[in-house]
Amino acid sequence: EKMQNFYDVLLRRFVAVGDAVFNSGSGGPDLERYEQLNSLTKTLYAMSQDSPECAGSVWNRRLGIFQQAVAKRLRDVEVNSLGDACEGEFSAWPSTGMLLLMRALPHIFPSTDRRHAVVTPALLLLGQILAQTPVKTRCDVTKGLFCAALMMEYTKGAKRFPPEATAFLASALRLYADDVESVLGTSPLPSLSNATNCSQLMDLREDLSELSNVTDD
Template identity: 30%
Template structure:
């Protein structure tokens, strides 16, 4: 990492891209087998540089966009290693998130670095798979952010809205059901009402008065039940807020208290809700999931200080939800017992044979009797042939064993003769009968 920073620091964005492309071209995997290891190391360093760059202030967004293409191309060249890098970073981010939730110091929402990496991985890896080694834990992490992080400022609302947009774009092809994003958007709509307490009790009573539903009501997401998105003054024109500029601002910035920011967030919320409605329109539980949201949208459109464009969007999405819910209600049928005549048990009159002989076939169909007889004879012949083959095999094994024993016996006899001859020669040599001094000793 230090070497890469020393190489590209104080250079323009185009020069940095040229340096990265030249490193890739000089160490391409097609040129040599050992270049695969080099490219894996370079991919890890470049991914780390991308993460560090996303955390710097001021943010160099142009350079981040330029680094996306080489990272995507290198991920195609080394897919296994890139998936391992992504999974390890997701695991590390998840552990840091759990620690921040326990400590409750500062915001638990993801930083711009984490959001940039999640967006990068959604562009690299396929999102349409039912289960993927990278995208499945990434989706679970984003949903956990949406479900567990408290909403205490306008910056938290902006980060959560961006996460909902990413979840929508990622799950659009696979159509995975992510209730955390829908609950978060519904919570933001509740935060746009002037009187949250009365509204929450009304919605709770409309859905179900059971204790279980009250415990898991999404109103718990808003810290201190503050109407953070309630528009108090007239907004003549809605200007969309830049997400990058919002991320650079402190939590107590005056922008988050402005009605223009609230209106832009509500436009984003309604657009995301429209995408989820179109994506989940075929679910059988669609009316129960989205009809409470249509009530909130209609209440939002009835507010006096609401901009005209926001009112039209709210009514449009509420009407779309009502139409789809009505279609589902028309297709539903009440539960009823299946109409089917009882099937009687087959009764057969027993047939008795006089002078019954055991083993004899009393079937009136003679062809079937002959066929059974032939099959029985065939089985007996097959058993006899197998028995004869086993006997032959045993005989051949016995013959081979005798021949092997005879060869071993002959071999041992030849070995004994050779050993006796050598012992005789050694004895004669030692006694002086053989060798140079045999005459003197004799």
């Protein structure tokens, strides 16, 4: 039990450092947060090799907590005004620290198995996030693309197809279609169905259009 508690402390520390990287960067030579993340990943991997059942149990518990947090944020999004997470306002998307921990996961456990006690639940959680979390800001798009890339990384070794990831990528590309309102209305994912009402995303569309015109000239 002590090992499980210590392992969970490491997971929570990883998330905290990841969030600090998002908010304040590496922190200079005194903190070296990127190096902290590398060291934590190596420690988590070593402990997982020594006691895979213990590590798997802690990961499953932590993934359950993440899933509950995602569900709560999806409920809260209905009563909170959505802002840009990059500006410190409310967003339904998970924190950077959590996403970085999910990025470390396939380096700790094998992702080539068709079914895995930890990787499979993590994959399902990423799919839920992509499918259900509304995209309102540029920061949300960035996190969505990151989640899509994670799903592809998780499934690449097992030669599996992540439909939520490809659907999100297709919907993101639809933001720049000529008839954006009609094509997003047929998007398979509700997360991007109302993107035309979000000024940040439409501003991004205009910025890229202007950049394309400059390149053509």
